[in-house]
Amino acid sequence: MTRGVYMDWNATAPLRASALAAMSAALQEVGNPSSVHAFGRRARAWVDHARDAVASLVNARAALVTFTSGGTEANNLALHARQGRPLIVSAIEHESVLRPARLAGAQIARVGRNGEIDMAHLAYLIDKAERPAFVSVMLANNETGVIQPVAEIARVAKSKGALVHCDAIQAAGRIPVDINELGVDFLTLSAHKIGGPQGVGALILGGDLPVEPFVQGGGQERNRRGGTENVAAIAGFGAAAHEAATLNDMDRIAALRDHLEEQLAGFGQPVTIFGRAAQRLPNTSCFASGTKTAETLVMAMDLAGIAISAGSACSSGKVRPSHVISAMGFDAATSGSAIRVSLGWQNSAEDINQFVTAWGRVQRTGPARSSDAADARISAA
Incomplete structure (x- = not known):
């Protein structure tokens, strides 16, 4: 295993x-x-x-x-x-x-x-x-x-x-x-x-x-x-x-993060990437597709063997709507579906591929706002 x-x-x-x-x-x-x-x-x-x-x-x-x-x-x-x-x-x-x-x-x-x-x-x-x-x-x-x-x-x-x-x-x-x-x-x-x-x-x-x-x-x-x-x-x-202090590998990690984000619109669902228009840490991507709750997404990805999160870690172990996304002016449904992917020196291009494959499977199941790939888009929030 x-x-x-x-x-x-x-x-x-x-x-x-x-x-x-x-x-x-x-x-x-x-x-x-x-x-x-x-x-x-x-x-x-x-x-x-x-x-x-x-x-x-x-x-x-x-x-x-x-x-x-x-x-x-x-x-x-x-x-x-x-x-x-x-x-x-x-x-x-x-x-x-x-x-x-x-x-x-x-x-x-x-x-x-x-x-x-x-x-x-x-x-x-x-x-x-x-x-x-x-x-x-x-x-x-x-x-x-x-x-x-x-x-x-x-x-x-x-x-x-x-x-x-x-x-x-x-x-x-x-x-x-x-x-x-x-x-x-x-x-x-x-x-x-x-x-x-x-x-x-x-x-x-x-x-x-x-x-x-x-x-x-x-x-x-x-x-x-x-x-x-x-x-x-x-x-x-x-x-x-x-x-x-050496900041080693940050350019490579930023490239992995950017590649992941580029793949998100390929499954027929609109995706909002929060803070994409601002200066961000090279390892962090927070986004929502609006089709499923963050809790559902975190659990589904965990079943696929991939650890991500929604918001910050808390002692309850429960997934809660993001106060950060709410403070940025997004509605409850969006803040309740936001997830975070954060990378580090052990991650590789193969990890990104595994995530994208698992994400595609999750997005193809259950209700979605649009099944037409032509409607897919990424917005920078």
């Missing part, structure tokens, strides 16, 4: 061999990284080495990298550091930003039909805030892959005295990420999106900003996050970050 074709890299990437090797070696260390004896110093060396690698991935200072239990905690810690400032987030953020933002009474910036933030509306929200705000925007959307103009957003926000957080979790390792060029104050990463282990992430500061920990403990991570560091996971994160 084969393992099938994996096309859900935005949910998690396979563990890199270098990360596994680093974790295996670090697991053999016995010391607590906070201990001053030789055993502790050896454990601390793994953490320090990884901190350097993660900082280098985004051109940051190692001293400003704080390790967390993952991207969700890193995002929450960033919002926690806003020190009472009014919060402004975009409508397409990950739930690890949107949920705490809603609890904080945040203002929500609109996005356009192509998935890019409405800059005029964002500027309006920043202007109308009673005091300097805290703005949180992602660099690249996890569902559509659309890349946001974060450097421009940071310039607008900072001209009004705002602080800016950027969730760069999906962007790292796929496009260049430089915290200084982006001009943001807080940037977050997650190891398992770049081939590191699950359960470790990082909050990275753009300068010496205060961060009050909400995980209180022994003052680890320069008093920004209490608790003994997960040495093995952090070591794996560092190894993955070192490899991800």
Whole structure:
């Protein structure tokens, strides 16, 4: 029995061999990284080495990298550091930003039909805030892959005295990420999106900003996050970050993504590719044919041995209509039928062929809006 074709890299990437090797070696260390004896110093060396690698991935200072239990905690810690400032987030953020933002009474910036933030509306929200705000925007959307103009957003926000957080979790390792060029104050990463282990992430500061920990403990991570560091996971994160910094294979992966999209209209159904007119991550395609629900499509492709997704991964394991596609102005039927294909370094042209073949079988079954191939079309949303 084969393992099938994996096309859900935005949910998690396979563990890199270098990360596994680093974790295996670090697991053999016995010391607590906070201990001053030789055993502790050896454990601390793994953490320090990884901190350097993660900082280098985004051109940051190692001293400003704080390790967390993952991207969700890193995002929450960033919002926690806003020190009472009014919060402004975009409508397409990950739930690890949107949920705490809603609890904080945040203002929500609109996005356009192509998935890019409405800059005029964002500027309006920043202007109308009673005091300097805290703005949180992602660099690249996890569902559509659309890349946001974060450097421009940071310039607008900072001209009004705002602080800016950027969730760069999906962007790292796929496009260049430089915290200084982006001009943001807080940037977050997650190891398992770049081939590191699950359960470790990082909050990275753009300068010496205060961060009050909400995980209180022994003052680890320069008093920004209490608790003994997960040495093995952090070591794996560092190894993955070192490899991800090269951006190897992205041109090839982009060509695979483009080839897949070119094939989608060949089955007699109209297809909408979300954000196609905008700048996107090279590995991500989000689309809907409108003929079946996303849940049906994900299950059908799984039965064909192909792993894809609808929206972002959530703990329930259920497929829900995409809040991102809804925020872009599409109706409930369209957002409820949107699926995401996300690729990585292990994917090949044969994988794309298998997907297209399976997609054709799925599209030929059940009701469709049009059976006339002449009506088939691809629209760029």
